[in-house]
Amino acid sequence: MSEPILKLEGIETDIGRYHILSGVDLEMPRGQVTMLLGRNGVGKTTTLRSVIGHWRAKSGRILFDGQDITRMPTPAIARMGLGFVPEDMGIFSDLTVEENMTLAAASGPLSPKRRDRIFAAFPPLATFWRAPAGTLSGGQKQMLSIARAMAEERRLYLIDEPTKGLAPAIVSTMAAALRELKREGASILLVEQNFAVARALGDRAAVMEGGRIVWTGAMAELATDAKLQSRLLGLSVEGV
Structure with missing residues (x-):
């Protein structure tokens, strides 16, 4: 099995006086789409921004393609082949x-x-x-x-809620573009609230709660298990 494209080990990140990430551990396979899921406010955006260096992790280690990028400045991380699409578009x-x-x-x-x-x-x-x-x-x-x-x-894309508030036709265009990036060999870590999109695009899923990863596995497993969806995400999306 190849080395993961991205590995987070015990990442803790504070924003001001708020403790947001409480020991995030994540291994992301290369060449796949990994969905980062969870309720609002559990730390998904903070995880992406910690990886790209916008918010500095106070402890833990972030490895991108085997190289420690935890303390590297954002421009240097980007030059290594990591692209970031923020929720506010930028x-x-x-x-x-x-x-x-x-x-x-x-x-x-x-x-x-x-x-x-x-x-x-x-x-x-x-x-x-x-x-x-x-x-x-x-x-x-x-x-x-x-x-x-x-x-x-880019070898890795971090994308934060790209389909939020968009019409179905635009969502389809977005999904097709992301599939093409994957086909070309890129890896994608995608925060997405639209479970239908997550189910259609995701190879793997990591679910966050309380600033840490509480479940990882195949997206197909989560998509077909209504009880697991209810326990991890607080709702059943069976049939969506």
């Missing part, structure tokens, strides 16, 4: 779509090949390429947010 509204993508391609100009690949995944971005990003719809802004992470080759 786009620059006053800049055009093209300018947003140019800024995201830190190692050089966005190549025509990569641009065309992004247009194939998210056709509206081609239509609004030179329009201010602030004029896009909510779904189009989310497309741009994911596209920014795709501006360079």
